[in-house]
Amino acid sequence: MNLLIRGGRVIDPAQGRDEIADVAIVHGHIAARAAPNSPEFDATGLVVAPGFIDMHVHLREPGFEHAETIETGARAAAAGGFTTICCMPNTKPVNDSATVTSYIVERARKHAVVNVFPIGAITKGSEGVELSTIASMKEAGIVAISDDGRPVMNARVMRRAMETARALDLTVINHCEDLHLSAGGDMHEGIESVRLGLRGIPSASEDVMVARDILLAELTGARYHVAHISARHSVAMVAFAKSKGLRVTAETTPHHFALTDKELGRYDSNYKMKPPLRCGIDVEAVIEGIKSGAIDAIATDHAPHAGSEKMQEFESCPFGILGLETALGLSFDCLVHAGHISINRLIELFTSGPAGVLRLNRGTLREGAPGDVTILDPELSWTYDVNQSASKSRNSPFHGRAFRGASVATIVGGKVVPIRPEAAKY
Amino acid sequence: MTAGLLGIEGLGRPEIEAILERSRYFQSPGRYDTLRHRLIVNLFFEASTRTRTSFEIAAKRLGADTVSITASSSSVSKGESLVDTLNTLVAMKPQAIVMRHSASGAPHFLARHLSTPIVNAGDGTHEHPTQALLDALTIFDRRGSLENLRVAIIGDIAHSRVARSNVHLLSRFGASIVLCGPPALLPRELEQLAPGVELTNDMNEAIRDADVVMMLRVQLERQHEVPMAAGEYFRFYGLRLEHMALAKPDAIVMHPGPINRGRELSSEVADSQRSVILNQVENGIAVRMAVLEKVVA
Numbered sequence: 001m002n003l004l005i006r007g008g009r010v011i012d013p014a015q016g017r018d019e020i021a022d023v024a025i026v027h028g029h030i031a032a033r034a035a036p037n038s039p040e041f042d043a044t045g046l047v048v049a050p051g052f053i054d055m056h057v058h059l060r061e062p063g064f065e066h067a068e069t070i071e072t073g074a075r076a077a078a079a080g081g082f083t084t085i086c087c088m089p090n091t092k093p094v095n096d097s098a099t100v101t102s103y104i105v106e107r108a109r110k111h112a113v114v115n116v117f118p119i120g121a122i123t124k125g126s127e128g129v130e131l132s133t134i135a136s137m138k139e140a141g142i143v144a145i146s147d148d149g150r151p152v153m154n155a156r157v158m159r160r161a162m163e164t165a166r167a168l169d170l171t172v173i174n175h176c177e178d179l180h181l182s183a184g185g186d187m188h189e190g191i192e193s194v195r196l197g198l199r200g201i202p203s204a205s206e207d208v209m210v211a212r213d214i215l216l217a218e219l220t221g222a223r224y225h226v227a228h229i230s231a232r233h234s235v236a237m238v239a240f241a242k243s244k245g246l247r248v249t250a251e252t253t254p255h256h257f258a259l260t261d262k263e264l265g266r267y268d269s270n271y272k273m274k275p276p277l278r279c280g281i282d283v284e285a286v287i288e289g290i291k292s293g294a295i296d297a298i299a300t301d302h303a304p305h306a307g308s309e310k311m312q313e314f315e316s317c318p319f320g321i322l323g324l325e326t327a328l329g330l331s332f333d334c335l336v337h338a339g340h341i342s343i344n345r346l347i348e349l350f351t352s353g354p355a356g357v358l359r360l361n362r363g364t365l366r367e368g369a370p371g372d373v374t375i376l377d378p379e380l381s382w383t384y385d386v387n388q389s390a391s392k393s394r395n396s397p398f399h400g401r402a403f404r405g406a407s408v409a410t411i412v413g414g415k416v417v418p419i420r421p422e423a424a425k426y
Numbered sequence: 427m428t429a430g431l432l433g434i435e436g437l438g439r440p441e442i443e444a445i446l447e448r449s450r451y452f453q454s455p456g457r458y459d460t461l462r463h464r465l466i467v468n469l470f471f472e473a474s475t476r477t478r479t480s481f482e483i484a485a486k487r488l489g490a491d492t493v494s495i496t497a498s499s500s501s502v503s504k505g506e507s508l509v510d511t512l513n514t515l516v517a518m519k520p521q522a523i524v525m526r527h528s529a530s531g532a533p534h535f536l537a538r539h540l541s542t543p544i545v546n547a548g549d550g551t552h553e554h555p556t557q558a559l560l561d562a563l564t565i566f567d568r569r570g571s572l573e574n575l576r577v578a579i580i581g582d583i584a585h586s587r588v589a590r591s592n593v594h595l596l597s598r599f600g601a602s603i604v605l606c607g608p609p610a611l612l613p614r615e616l617e618q619l620a621p622g623v624e625l626t627n628d629m630n631e632a633i634r635d636a637d638v639v640m641m642l643r644v645q646l647e648r649q650h651e652v653p654m655a656a657g658e659y660f661r662f663y664g665l666r667l668e669h670m671a672l673a674k675p676d677a678i679v680m681h682p683g684p685i686n687r688g689r690e691l692s693s694e695v696a697d698s699q700r701s702v703i704l705n706q707v708e709n710g711i712a713v714r715m716a717v718l719e720k721v722v723a
Contacts, residue, residue, distance in 0.1 A: 184650050191615040197530035197552030197587060267531030311509055313529035
């Protein structure tokens, strides 16, 4: 596909570029000049950024298609401004073999409006015992390994996973949660959990595993990434690991910098997720980590659940919320408009940040890169209506919230993805 | 959200005083018939003898019709969700639903989806508002005021909805509250729950100069690990007569029941003159009459 995006403010953090310019896409890739008779997109007054990457989503297919499919999840991604998403392996069956990986790749090729890259399981069935067939999955198309949804509790297994991943040039992503410390917990452990009579998940359950993994990353030399970092000591330890030159990175989610555990007073399961919403000092530390560079990427941990699963007593509900359609709005409001970071840094966190973590050849508007572009309007006011969501599920705590700042077009391989006119944000 | 009674935390002192005032009126036994032709459903998803019976008697003394349902006999065992069970009951047009559930926040969750007022008869490890009200009435009967009283609450605080409701109520009335238990059952954050709360792991320190010693049952069914062997527990956190020498001379012993003799208090204490455990039970009916009348009328 060919396209000429005219007159926008082009921000490409990977090149340190920020200027009013045109961006040309020829045969699906960024080009120095447009092909004759290219269709044009007028981006005057808008920001033209590399296509946004969400390196942590749950698409629920195969196995839980009642909650989401690759097709619907990809549509939600496009509606939220993402051109690339990486899907976690906790499907049914778990993506722990080349067969499942190939199935996902094939389904995505046929049905997804954005790029979908699978992440393979570290261990068979994500049970934490025996390594999965990682090399075969890499051939089939995985871009990283993780047992997300579960941690790798056994340090020896984690060590072997890191050694394997290092040899294959893959990043190891861990969901850091010591299950003995978090057992039975439903929310962050602190005054709010004590007040509400809900069982707590202490920050230490995240911290002790981040600490262990950083030591193992040093031992093995692996590229290691902390998923959805939420606790202040974990952020500090990642910063420390970086200062020692270790290949350690971290992502956080919009809800972990936008919300605290004070939201749980009404026992609304749309505030139930793992890691749990932490307290104010943790949120401040996460925002500091975003500013300082300790945190490399923002990822949504988009976790659809059917209404019947979330419409229960708090302790019976599953963990996780939708994220793809509200990530930009929350990031603009809580980070850019709140004065913490520039729009350039915001774009970095969604483009070259995650691309660097996974070593993807994307997240930039350099000549020859894939023609993935996200067009932003930082001032657009809109209100989120979850009932218009492209996702199959409705479990968002942000229904009815007003935002300033959004994506206005998602371009994948030079093609503007059509977004339903009644789509969530307009 | 409709006006039921979900917890003490959301109540102001005047509202609590009004309920206690009306409870005193109901302390003299008799039939009042202020809720004639009203239907009250008691829905208990957890075992209960005294609370359920007490609510039933309270409703009957007010002339209301009552239906009592326990989880094992309802369609919950057929896989129906909690919301659907409640919607079914609401369709039968009761004026109030009295509910006990093992999940903290279950009545709060339901109250957001139902129009019928809910009276919380205990939700998980969160609140048990009518217990705190009857405890307050019992203390008032003996003392006339809660101001500056020293109340020791001892035992499995972590899992106690009785402790949480009592802390909120006693704090509103200016009492000083000492919470005491073994470390695993006494989260440090409890100190921030309300003004006037202090914590100790030492039972003697908790009882010293106390006006009220409130013992709690060890809630084995809610504990997911055994924090202490039973013998060790009774030795360090079981109330015996000799402890009472440390308390004020006229101090009273309370317990929300059911009591486990030899586990958290000795038989001698349970049956002593200091014990007001059965007065608590009696006051439970009066308090629940006042609450039902307020919610339904």
